[in-house]
Amino acid sequence: MTEGIEPPGEIALFPIRGCILPPGEHLPLNVFEPRYLNMIDDAMNGDRHIGMIQPCEGGTREIPALERIGTAGRIVSHSETEDGRYLIVLEGAMRFRMAEEIDRQTPYRMARADYRGFEHDMMPEALDTIGDKAGFLSVLRDFFDLTGIDADWDSIESAPLTAIVDKVAMVAPFDPGAKQSLLEAKTRAKRAERMTAFMTGALKASGAAGSA
Numbered sequence: 001m002t003e004g005i006e007p008p009g010e011i012a013l014f015p016i017r018g019c020i021l022p023p024g025e026h027l028p029l030n031v032f033e034p035r036y037l038n039m040i041d042d043a044m045n046g047d048r049h050i051g052m053i054q055p056c057e058g059g060t061r062e063i064p065a066l067e068r069i070g071t072a073g074r075i076v077s078h079s080e081t082e083d084g085r086y087l088i089v090l091e092g093a094m095r096f097r098m099a100e101e102i103d104r105q106t107p108y109r110m111a112r113a114d115y116r117g118f119e120h121d122m123m124p125e126a127l128d129t130i131g132d133k134a135g136f137l138s139v140l141r142d143f144f145d146l147t148g149i150d151a152d153w154d155s156i157e158s159a160p161l162t163a164i165v166d167k168v169a170m171v172a173p174f175d176p177g178a179k180q181s182l183l184e185a186k187t188r189a190k191r192a193e194r195m196t197a198f199m200t201g202a203l204k205a206s207g208a209a210g211s212a
Contacts, residue, residue, distance in 0.1 A: 007072035007093045010102060011051040012039045013109040015064065018176045020183040021052040021071040021092040022166040022191075023121035031086040035107035040075070040086050042106070048075045051096065051113065054176055063109075069184050071095050072113065094121040095183070120187075133161045136196060140168065143199040146206055147173055165192045174198055 014029075014036060021027045031040055043050050053070030073090030080086055096113035104110050137157065144151055149172070156164055169182040169191060178198050185191035 005074060005093070007049050007074075007096070007113065007115065008047050009113060010104075010110060011049060011072055011096070011113045012043060012106070013051045013053050013066070013070070013098075013111055014039065015053050015055045015066055015109070017055050018179060019052060019054065020170060020179045021073050021090060022169060022183065023071060023092040023094055023118075025092045025166050025170060026076070027052065027073065027090045027092070027170065029086075029088050029090065031088060032084075037084070037086060038106070039108040040078070040088060043075055044078060049073065049093065050075070050090070051111065052090065052092075053098070054180055056176075056180075066098065066109075067180055068098050069095060069180070070098065071183070072115075094118055136161065136164070136192060139196055139199050139203070140164075142203055143172070146203060149173075161192065162188045165195060169195060 019027070031037055039050060049072050051070045052073050054067045055064035056067050058065030072093045072095075074093050075088050076091045077089035078086060079088075094115055095118040096115050097117070099112040099114040101109060101111050140156075141153075143149075165188055169179065172195075174182070178194075182191050182194055182198075185194055
């Protein structure tokens with residue numbers, strides 16, 4: 001994570017259902033919608049931060065309701081394709097609670113971000129103190145087999161458990177509500193506990209729990 005860079009109090013919102021960005025992780029995005037191309041232009045001309053947040057039930061098709069908690073991400077890589085799309089990479093900085101939406105006459109939505117309670121997102125965390133790595137990987141193997149996900153297990157087994165948990169939270173086919181629950185977990189240890197419960201539940205529902 002980029003040291004010494006504080007996320008902004010007012011932040012542009014990029015709502016994508018089923019997409020979360022844990023602090024410290026990197027999220028590649030293919031941006032093509034005009035209002036979000038505008039948003040990236042504004043971010044690149046400013047503090048380079050945008051807020052990843054999930055839509056939720058309610059609102060309208062044009063203006064869906066949003067979850068209350070998202071993540072401020074900083075653009076750390078940016079390129080433009082020949083057809084005018086932006087390929088960017090966001091680095092998760094700090095989670096925020098959406099205090100209120102604000103009207104800044106932009107084509108994209110903006111909010112006032114409240115970072116209270118998430119200060120620890122900016123601090124280093126011990127890498128192998130969040131639980132039973134072997135037990136977690138056993139469940140993860142069965143869950144990946146169930147969902148047809150190919151994985152580089154040599155790389156996974158050599159990675160710290162914290163990194164595994166956060167990356168799986170981003171890419172695994174959990175439903176949006178489960179992903180939001182993982183994002184909102186207070187610590188990575190809690191995130192690992194919730195993820196294990198979600199995976200075990202899926203295995204039991206499929207009849208594959210015997211191997212978990």
